[in-house]
Amino acid sequence: MGVLYTAVQHAHSGLRWVVLILLIAAIGRALSRRGGGTVYPGKDKLALFGLISVHVQLLLGLVLYLWLSPYGVAADVPDAEGTSVARYYNYFHWWLMILATILITVGYSKAKRQAELNVGWKTIAVFYGIGLFIILAVIPWPFYPGLSSVGWG
Template sequence: MGVLYTAVQHAHSGLRWVVLILLIAAIGRAASRRRTGVVYPGKDKLALFSLISVHIQLLLGLALFLWLSPYGITADPIEGGGSAVAKYYNYVHWWTMLIAVVLITVGYSKAKRQAELNKGWKTIGIYYLVGLLIILAGIPWPFYPGLESVGWG
């Protein structure tokens, strides 16, 4: 279990950078395509890869939260136990990230149905941007008070 925990923790930690880069790239492309009047083709590779990356993050996160991590649900901070780190994961991290994943998923599937109206790029841009901002706020950055022990990568 120790090896699996370390592997999933590192994958989840490192994948954050992939998620952030793909989201920024997808938002940038949506903005420029919309500006130049390109019709949304019904699906966009960058938007799709960003969607897949946040879904993988969700699965890895669920495995950590429900099963592998000592800071997850088993830390039971509700009963008064648990460190600041455990409290952060139990009260902040999972639900902010879940909201972001839902928004990005809704944005992608809504845009798919708007291909002929040429609204798709705007929908991707807005939903992904809000999702990105929530993810940026929900990442356990080491400069958050109490989270100094959490790594960068």
């Protein structure tokens, strides 16, 4: 159990960089094309890989939250005995990250059905942009006191 926990914890922590890079790249391209008079190509690869990375992150997070992490459902939070780390993971991290994942998923599937010039690019920019904003705010960065056990990895 200990080895599995450490492996999934580090995979979930490291994958943040893949998620951030792909989302920033997809948003950057959508922003640069939003006024260029092109139709968004149904299955834009950057947007697709960004979507997949967020979904993999969601699955790893659920495994941590439900089974492996001492800060997830295993923590005795409602008793006010829970540590602030457990409170953070139980009250904020999981549902805000799921909200961001839903926004990104909705944006991806809306955009691929929009055949008008420019519109799909704008949809990606807005939905992925709001999703990225939430993810950046909710990642337990090492500079948020006490929340991070992995650090920058």
